[in-house]
Amino acid sequence: MSARPPTSIILPTTRWTDACAELAAQLGDSDELLVIHDGANDPVTERADYPEGVRIIAAGEPEYCSGKANAIAAGMEAARHERLVWTDDDFHHPPDWLATCSADYDEYGPVSEVPYFVGRDPLSVLLEPLYAAAGSLPLSLGNQIWGGAVMFERGDIDEAAFLDDLRRTVSDDGLLMEYLQVTNVGRTRIVPIGGTIREAVERPVRWTQILRWHFPGAIAGTVLVSLLVLAGAILAPLYAAAVLTVLHLAVNELLGVRRWTAVLAYPAVFVFVPLLLYGLIRRTFVWGGRRYRWRGKFDVTVVQ
Structure with missing residues (x-):
């Protein structure tokens, strides 16, 4: 642990989760874990004490x-080190996670x-294979960024410009893809999602709008391919069912x-x-308890 450069881990969360404890246990002497919350x-904030190396930082309410x-912007500004990690609080970080990322x-x-x-709900379970094929696989094969597990250094990006843009948009990793080239090492992390039907509906709306504003070509291609697949599923149901099942089994194998x-x-x-078409026409969506109206890449209103 001592041989690697000191690292600042930025973890947005309003609760102390298992992931917080897992990451705190991996900190070296000079590392820090920044738990970024709202207020x-x-x-x-209710804990009496925190492990050594953990700092609790209030980001305040977002405006635009x-x-x-x-939270990510506040974390990057508060971080003490050159090497940064963004991660999330909703998946398991094995004991060697930080050391492995640093070696990578x-x-x-x-x-x-x-x-x-x-x-974690019926609709999210039903959509799992398409999330894997349309989301996870392109990230892996295309060397794209997942904001739940990305390591870079400040000198890798134009930090001032990035932070200015970050405070005017919705998607942290969607924006980072415009500033940073990464190698996706292909390790797959299981991330539980959903829990309610409402959450299951809101998520594809958000993801669709991220593609719409950051990668318009990708969303156009996704809509076209999806419509063609749907047409095939209607016209040749048995053949389509067999092909889609085999293809998604292969996707899972590639993702491990x-x-x-x-x-x-x-x-x-x-x-x-x-849901894809609904996501394109929907005017607002809910994420993390807040409702947003996203009218352009850098035109965001927090409705509530």
Whole structure:
């Protein structure tokens, strides 16, 4: 641990979760874990003490950006070190996670990992295979960034310009992709999502709008391919069901995940495509308890 450069881990969360404890246990003597929350009423502030190396920082309420973007910006400004890690509080960080990421950076430069989203409600479970194929696989194969596990150094980006833009947008990792090239090392992390049908509906709306404003070409291609797949599923249901199932089993193999939900790929298409179109026309969406109106890449209103 002492041989690697000191690292600042930026973790936006309003609660002290298992991930907080896992990361705190991995800190070296000079490392720090910055737990970034909104304000004094958040549950994370109720602890009497925190492990050594942990700092609790209030980001305040966002004005023209998402709560996540606001927290990341506050964390980067408060961080003491050159080497930075962004991560999330909703997946398991094994004991060697930080050391492994640092070793990867030393070998490749900026690096990221891959999320595999596992549903906690019926709709999220149904959509699992399409999240894997349309979300996780392109991140892995395309050397793209997942904000839940990315390591870079300040000198890798134009930090001042990035922070200015970050405080005016919704997607932290969507914006970072415009500033930073990474090597995606392909390690897959299981990330539970959903819990309620409302959450399951809001998530694809947010993801669709991230693509719309940051990667318009990608969302156009996604809509076109999805409509073609839906047409095939309607016109040749047996053939489509077999092909989609086999393809999604192959996707899972590439991601290193064994999930029975690959067999849901065929019925998922009939839900995914309407949600995709709904996400394009929806005027607001909810994320982390706040409702946002996103009218342009740098035109964000916090509605409530």
